[in-house]
Amino acid sequence: MKKTSLNNYMKKAAGYTIDQTILIVAVIAVLITLIIASVGWDLLNRTSGTKLASYLKQIEESNGGFYARQGVWPHIAVDDAGVIGTPSGEHYIAVLAAQDSVSGTNQYNERWKPLLSGFDVSSNGEQVSHQFGSGGVISQQTGTCDDGKTHLIITMEDVPLTEITNADETIDGEIDESAGRVQYTDLVTDIQDMTYCANLLN
Numbered sequence: 001m002k003k004t005s006l007n008n009y010m011k012k013a014a015g016y017t018i019d020q021t022i023l024i025v026a027v028i029a030v031l032i033t034l035i036i037a038s039v040g041w042d043l044l045n046r047t048s049g050t051k052l053a054s055y056l057k058q059i060e061e062s063n064g065g066f067y068a069r070q071g072v073w074p075h076i077a078v079d080d081a082g083v084i085g086t087p088s089g090e091h092y093i094a095v096l097a098a099q100d101s102v103s104g105t106n107q108y109n110e111r112w113k114p115l116l117s118g119f120d121v122s123s124n125g126e127q128v129s130h131q132f133g134s135g136g137v138i139s140q141q142t143g144t145c146d147d148g149k150t151h152l153i154i155t156m157e158d159v160p161l162t163e164i165t166n167a168d169e170t171i172d173g174e175i176d177e178s179a180g181r182v183q184y185t186d187l188v189t190d191i192q193d194m195t196y197c198a199n200l201l202n
Contacts, residue, residue, distance in 0.1 A: 050166065050167075050170055051163075052132060052159070052163045052164070052166070052167040053166075053167040053170040053171050055130065055132075056154060056167065056171070056182075056196045056198070058116065059093065059096070059116065059138070059140075059154055059196075059198065060152075060154075060196075060198040060199055062096045062115035062116050063096070063140075063152055063198060063199045064199060065113075065115045066095070066096055066115055067199075069111055069113060070107075070108055070111055072108075073152065073199070073201060074092045074093070074095045074096060074140070074152075075087075075092040075140070075141070075142065075152075077095060077108040078091045078092055078095050080106075080108070081106040081108050081109065088139065089139030089140050089141045089155065090126060090127050090128070090137060090138075090139045091126060092139065092140040092141070092152075093116075093128045093138050093139055093140045093154070094121065094122075094125055094126050094127060094128050095108075096114075096115045096116045096128075097114060097115070097116035097117075097119050097121045097125075097128055098114075098121045098125030098126075098128075099112050099114075099125065100124060100125025100126065116128065119138075120135070130156055130159070132156075132159050132160060132163050133158060133159060133160040133163070133191060134158060134191075135158070136156060136157035136158030136159065136193075137156075137157045138154065138155070138156050138157075139154075139155045139157075140152055140153065140154050140155070140198075141153055141155070142201060145181070145197035146179060146180065146181075146197070149200055149201075150200075150201045151197050151198055151199060151200050151201060152198045152199045152201065153195050153196070153197055153198065154195065154196040154198050155193060155194070155195050156193065156194050156195075156196070157193045158191050158192075158193065159191070159192065159193070159194050160190065160191055161184075161187070161188075161189060161190050161191070161192060164182065164184050164192070164194045165187070167182055167194075168180065168182040168184075171196075175187070180197075181196055181197040181198075182194060182195075182196055182197075183195050183196075183197075
């Protein structure tokens, strides 16, 4: 009697057959694939926005590095040293990447160091471009931000909206075209200009 009940127990506890095991593993593999695909797609959509946010932070840090090295902000050095033609917002970014923006013999040129790497700089050293979408020009001016204080404001032309909104969410924590450090025209236009409120000027 005891032997029979033990045999019945052993049969019940024998586990799954090979076919059942293969089926379970296949179902788990399909579920894992679906989860990875959905998470991966979301990450891919956010990658460019995160890259744009890093791009903006790199320019901001380069401005700080320039100030630490030269004792003045980029726009002041360019205006003071003089450039061919009238200095513009494009020169104020270019000086971070190309020495031509402060060419000639001057104190800024003597202490100059390249601070922006991986950015497209024109052959004459007067313009820096980004590679988002079809690309566009980057410039920088002084202006007032949401905090009511004067900052260096970076402008990037012709940036895809999806990348701007992802960067906006990364930097400001929410998507709002008219508030925060990242600002742009609207939530409809596919390609548009955007601004980033960078370094606080002292």
